Amino acid sequence: MNPFLAAALFIILAPVVGVLITGLDRILTARMQGRVGPPVLQPWYDIRKLFQKKQVAVWGAQSFFIFCYLIFIIFTGALFFAGGDILLVIFAFTLGHVFLVLGAYVSYSPYAHIGAERELIQLMAVEPMIIIVAIGLYQVNDSFLVGDMINHPGLPILLLPGVFLGFIYILTFKLRKSPFDLATSHHAHQELVKGSTTEFSGFTLGMIELAHIYELVVMLGFIWLFFGNNLFLSAVAIVVIMVLEILVDNCTSRVRWQDAITSAWFVTLVAGAGNIFALSIM
Amino acid sequence: MSYLQKSPWIIHYDASSCNGCDIEVLACLTPLYDVERFGILNTGNPKHADIFVITGGVNEINREVVKNIYEQMPHPKVVVAVGICACSGGVFKECYNISGGVATVIPVDVYVPGCAARPESIIDGIVQALKILEQKRIALKTTVEGTA
Amino acid sequence: MELLIFLILFPLLIAGLLAVIQAEHVRRAVVISGAVLVGIASLVALAFSVTSQAVFYSVPVNNIGILVFIGDILISGYIIFVSLKARQYVVTGITVIQLILLCAVEYLALTNHAHIPELFSDQLSGIMSAIIGVIGGLICVYALGYMREYHAEHPDRPDTRPRFFGIMFLFLSAMFGIIFSNNLLWLFFFWEITTLCSYLLIRYPNTDEAIKNAFRALLFNLIGGACIPIAFLVILLTGESELIGLHELVSAGPGLALIPAGLIAVAGLAKSAQFPFSSWLVGAMVAPTPVSALLHSSTMVKAGVYIIARFAPVFEGELIGILIALIGGITFLAASAIAISQSNAKKVLAYSTIANLGLIVACCGVGTAEGLWAAILLIIFHAIAKSLLFLSVGTVEHQIHSRNIEDMSGLVTKMPRITMMILIGIAGMFLAPFGMLISKWASLHAFVESVPPFGILLVIIIAYGSGITAFFWAKWMGKLIAVGEPQQKDESHIPGSEKSILYILSALTIVVCFGFPVISWYLIEPWLLTMYQSVTELISLSNIEIMFMMLFLVLIMPFSLARFTRSATRVPRYLCGIPESETMVFTGSCGIKREIELSNYYLDTIFCEKRISRISVGIGIFLIVLILNIIIVGGGL
């Protein structure tokens, strides 16, 4: 597919797909708790509502940083689906997150501040694994281009089981699901109020929600890469993994940041690094 | 119907209630009533919230807190006073430290009476509040456009 | 190429002048004109290197070799003298050993001397000379204003500024000497001058701590430096005396060159403060900030990586190269981790310098064309961004009288311009698409291909390191922009010279980010082509386009700021409903007024400085000993 077309399609379709997935996620969560749950399009309603509200902020600069965050997450996704260099995708992704963190720092609010610090800890916890994913995929495909990876005729996952496992582990951080929803969470009543998003409201908060949805699609896109050009299997995998994540989200409680980072690094080392090391010896 | 009505996020504050009404507010979130069906979420943060659900008669100490939370909510916003204490002070009305109802501190849009207020009536109150929320949004829009 | 002679001798002349000039305004004029001339000359050298092949130049003076030898003896003599006086007998001992070795070398070199050109210049020398000339010059000019304030602030410390500026320029001269030397004996001579200068500059404050740290720097650099004469002995004893020329040695290939190259690389590791030698660089932070900037960003430490980069083609695929790369990788990881636990801005900068040098060493150690490409880009970007950071932190330090990052909270309202420049510097250090990230990207590309499975080991190290770097830089950025209570804007006390230098450096940072493909096409790739004969396309055009897009996005963003600031209504921060009476004060329980105080995470239970440095010094020593063992065994075979 033409890369520009793919990027444009991502920008338009990702919110649709992301909203549907998030909506189903909320329904499934509700069902697991014995409730009925909201309509499927609820995340979409939430975002539209936020865009309608007036804004309040501690400092105006907050929304600026969040705007950058959104732009860079969209940019990252567009780059990914246009088939660009996966390392660049990862670095742009990090850049986007740094903007989110900076936006949280600006307010000098205690809750947002701790949220920002924890957001950084999460970033630090997942970064090694994501880079290792890129390297593992390179070893299998002999190319850093996402465009080449999706045309892989076989199943890269057969060579990268450890990397895949490690990626699933850190996916919990990225999807902001319990037990690793350190910085901010979908659930109310917690020690940090709303953590890094505490001081955002209205339009700015809407941008964050939208960015999260784009992010979700990109992260699920990574799962796709493990299945090469086998679209059916990757779709199945995405569904299974999402259900698994939701299950874990509902039956665990949040861990301390120390445990989060050490366990993430440990899994990265044992599963991810071990796997790519073994591949390079072979 | 505007999106505002489809996704009302609430903040719940206990302004010196006896906790009876608070239990009922939380009961609304349980599987039996499940207000998330209407997109209602309890955010616990005024800056994210649209509806201020408040219980209890407001005492001298948390007067300022109630005001502060109200001020930190972005427009358009509505206040739902839950329980007879929040409506008028209820049995505590004559207490030395009770100001006698939320309306003495901030403007209230919907009163949900009852001691304790039943979850059904609380949900009903919030649904009433949604209409007011929508009116406020339209009013806000026209004033902004009028001034601009 | 008289230009090379000019670049070495002219700073020397300025140094001599400055040492005798006492009047401040004359010194000022001399420093500025000297710096400008040196900068221009170095740029001319850069321009020449673009168009031409490597140029060799024999100095038309008879017996100049003897003069260099006498210079070596004088330096050693001075070091022996000061170390005896300060009862630093270890330093004395090593200097004596070095001297004996050197005498042996000279004896051999004089009996069968081959004639090789003493100086040469190619694209790498051109790049290095531009870095030294331009950034070094800027730092010297910056030092004018800084040192005046420094002495106003510390009236108790002896004011020997004429000597100070003299040494600064002597240092520049020696650095030019290092990068233009073809004869390794010359290179060693200039190498020793930089060691000596760094000792003198670090002990400038003349406090007990400064003297102690200065001797530590001296000791470690001498230990490393002692490996160089051994390398000469190896070269001369194997009989090929023309291999004493750098260019000749590198083109001789790994068979002959590997052992000397390995030994010289150990000296390079010490100079560029890799574990286990790293502690001298951290200790050197007691010196005035321009010294730190000069030593740690653009010159001294770059000499170490320069020499390793020179020998990189020799290391390709060799075990010694891999071990050097591992030392670099471990240094990168450990130093970054330690930086998390530091709140002193200069120490953060010091550790991040060590870390970045580690990355450069790792790139050179693997020795592939891609690795070297990444290493050179890293050298360039690091030199500019780090000197910008050092100098702006120095400026902030004089304004707020603290080096602590916690005290820089909300600096953006007090000194918006300076903060902007620190932010540019930090962004340059770790954010996509600024320079360092391009290099990190390139080094990942390079490692994944090279010498399996060690390349992958390095990749894993970088993967962890890059998350860690993001953490400590981002929290610093956050501290700068976290505004509790807007402070009175106050930038008027900053000397004009300091400010303009910072402007130039920030502009340079951005220009180099935009210009890196040009640098790559016209300088680095031609050089790599001469070294490796064939060079594959290093960075594809579409990726450059994407990086530009990102850079452009980052740069235009500040302009959209205005729109957002207008639309939001200001409300106080959320404190669980407790009202803020003023901006930073809230009423706590029982009506007690409390102030909001926020501080960053330092995670020192996980990233404890002592423990990490102990472990990594251990690993470093192990690897160094391993390298030396291989060299001994390899030499015996």
Ligand code: SF4
């Ligand atoms: S209305 Fe009744 S149940 Fe509710 S707070 Fe007042 S006393 Fe308690």
